[in-house]
Amino acid sequence: MFRKVRFRTKGARHAENSAFEQQIGFRRRILQSAPDIHTMMEVRTPIEERWRKVMYAVIRTGGKQYRVAPGDVLKIEKAEAGENNTVEFSEVLAVSGEAGSVTRPTGAKVIGTILGEGRGAKVLVFHYKRKKQYKKLQGHRQAFTEVRINEIQVDGATYAAAK
Numbered sequence: 001m002f003r004k005v006r007f008r009t010k011g012a013r014h015a016e017n018s019a020f021e022q023q024i025g026f027r028r029r030i031l032q033s034a035p036d037i038h039t040m041m042e043v044r045t046p047i048e049e050r051w052r053k054v055m056y057a058v059i060r061t062g063g064k065q066y067r068v069a070p071g072d073v074l075k076i077e078k079a080e081a082g083e084n085n086t087v088e089f090s091e092v093l094a095v096s097g098e099a100g101s102v103t104r105p106t107g108a109k110v111i112g113t114i115l116g117e118g119r120g121a122k123v124l125v126f127h128y129k130r131k132k133q134y135k136k137l138q139g140h141r142q143a144f145t146e147v148r149i150n151e152i153q154v155d156g157a158t159y160a161a162a163k
Helices: 012-040 046-051
Strands: 056-061 064-068 073-077 086-089 092-098 101-103 108-119 123-129 134-140 143-154 157-160
Touching: 056 086, 056 108, 056 143, 064 073, 086 143, 092 108, 092 143
Parallel strands: none
Antiparallel strands: 056 064, 056 092, 073 143, 086 108, 092 101, 108 143, 123 134, 143 157
16 A cells, blocks of 8 residues: 655765764774773662672561561561560561572571661542542551661571671
């Protein structure tokens, strides 16, 4: 149904191609030397560095699961403090002691220190029914506890945060 139409230009397209090819060749020469620069200037963000840690545990608290390592600070659902302002997480789902191995422990626990308590940002809940003149606006702020993970105890071995 449709006919292919080719536009022909005299010489202009050939000149653009050669300039374009020259530019690509220039970029290739730069990129060949670029890996040396990138290996010397490798910088990791704190989040990337956190995920490179070998020793970590997966705990469940407040209906959520958290991946924690010694020294991490996280916000969990409001928890009660024990003696010396510490909190103990006995529901440990998985532990990784070395790179590439994850095990399900039988007697493991994670011990942390409570740094503070607070309330999160306000979440607005808006109910609306069209054509019925019904609108209801409600706000909610979830309470949280900020915890620093001190150590992970697995089968008699203790992995503590560097001080």
